[in-house]
Amino acid sequence: MAKLGTIARSGFLRNPNEGMRLIITTIFGVVLGFFIGTSFPTVSITKLHFPSSIISFIEDKNSGITTQALLNHAWTSSHKNNSMLYSNGTAKIYVPSNPKGTERLAPGIVVPESDFYLRRLWGDPNEDLQIRQKYLVTFTVGLDQKKNINAAVKKFSGNFTIMLFHYDGRTSEWDEFEWSKQAIHVSARKQTKWWYAKRFLHPDIVARYEYIFIWDEDLGVEHFNAEEYIKLVKKHGLEISQPGLDPNRGLTWEMTKRRGDSEVHKATEERPGWCSDPHLPPCAAFVEIMAPVFSRNAWRCVWHMIQNDLVHGWGLDFALRKCVEPAHEKIGVVDTQWVVHQVVPSLGNQGKAENGRAPWEGVRERCRKEWGMFQTRLADAEKAYYKKMGITPPNDTHV
Structure with a gap:
């Protein structure tokens, strides 16, 4: 009986907990994925704040992959899919930090300021x-x-x-x-x-x-x-x-x-x-x-x-x-x-x-x-x- 009790504590009573944990993790992952998918590009994943208990709950310590790494991967994939591609799959540019109206320009080409310096119609512009x-x-x-x-x-x-x-x-x-x-x-x-x-x-x-x-x-x-x-x-x-x-x-x-x-x-x-x-x-x-x-x-x-x-x-x-x-x-x-x-x-x-x-x-x-x-x-x-x-x-x- 003692042996049977040991088996029950180490096996039969443990498996239901593991199963329940797997089910809860799966449900949370689906909800989290839906939330992330519907929020891009207006919500940055780096600005999402989760209770520490949830973070520790969904970390897979055995695999060595942290929650932050998983979230970063999700952000990168969603950002590429929703913000960096046209409907036909070709790459596009969208930079919200650019001046209003220039979000579709690469930042390196944006010149927001000017002057009244007179320039020549010929020669090297740098001169x-x-x-x-x-x-x-x-x-x-x-x-x-x-x-x-x-x-x-x-x-x-x-x-x-x-x-x-x-x-x-x-x-x-x-x-x-x-x-x-x-x-x-x-x-x-x-x-x-x-x-x-x-x-x-x-x-x-x-x-x-x-x-x-x-x-x-x-x-x-x-x-x-x-x-x-x-x-x-x-x-x-x-x-x-x-x-x-x-x-x-x-x-x-x-x-x-x-x-x-x-x-x-x-x-x-x-x-x-x-x-x-x-x-x-x-x-x-x-x-x-x-x-x-x-x-x-x-x-x-x-x-x-x-x-x-x-x-x-x-x-x-x-x-x-x-x-x-x-x-x-x-x-x-x-x-x-x-x-x-x-x-x-x-x-x-x-x-x-x-x-x-x-x-x-x-x-x-x-x-x-x-x-x-x-x-x-x-x-x-x-x-x-x-x-x-x-x-x-x-x-x-x-x-």
Whole structure:
């Protein structure tokens, strides 16, 4: 009987357990295979997490093949079958990490960024460029200001790509200047620099340039040198900046007035009640839109904030701080490289006279209207975000 009991414990009682284990393993394998097969290519097997008890249960210790190896084999087979082959069995490419729309291209051929470098129609492409400009300067111009622009361009070295946006449609007349033959000219009648910037200065297009100058046409540059300006911007860690303005010419904010006792300033004092916080515009984190300079990274953010239908940019200068942190340290005015705002109402004269009003009056009215629209859109967007996230908005509501 003792022998019979031993046989029962070692054989008859053991076999049912082995059979049950085999059945459970088979069922689990079928379910797992079905799940994997229906999930590719949207679910990566490497992201599946199983309880350790299940993993240890399905490991075959006698064969030495681990569960991970089995899963990797299943992933490879399914990926090849579902993602790498067309219906006729020929190989195809699908790379989800590529830029949107290029998933069917091999990553090595995808070039997501560009520049404004001029290239030859002949010769070896690798020998086209003797110099690759590090900076970009754009001016929005009319022919009446060509002498002023000629003087301004001479303040920018060969390290700068020159780009002119022509709001009057006249481009060929600029060829009297030798530099114009190497400049980039874009013409669209009666448009502003922010209209051009939104359409032609996409961050991926200007990604090769460390700094982007987006300037008006009526700036006197007698006391300005672009290379020296860049040195000071880098020295003081400015992501968004502008040259100081002559305090004796035209109306301007206190923040943007040139100071004679510093290289750069990042804060000022305004009239009583104008600044709710010394770190907020217009007392800090603020430059005007007439002559801003953006780092590559800052411009990537600012471009996305520019509204497609609001062309004058009013209100944008108060919101630039949203794109750098801390804004009161990374936005500033360069005092030792300064300009004169000549206040030429050239673009204002491109408006339309209506109801007995001068052309510039209609332009100015739209500027104010756009400012209000931009403020409302920005405030609404931020409120919607905080509500969606279920968090209390900060007290800072200044746009």
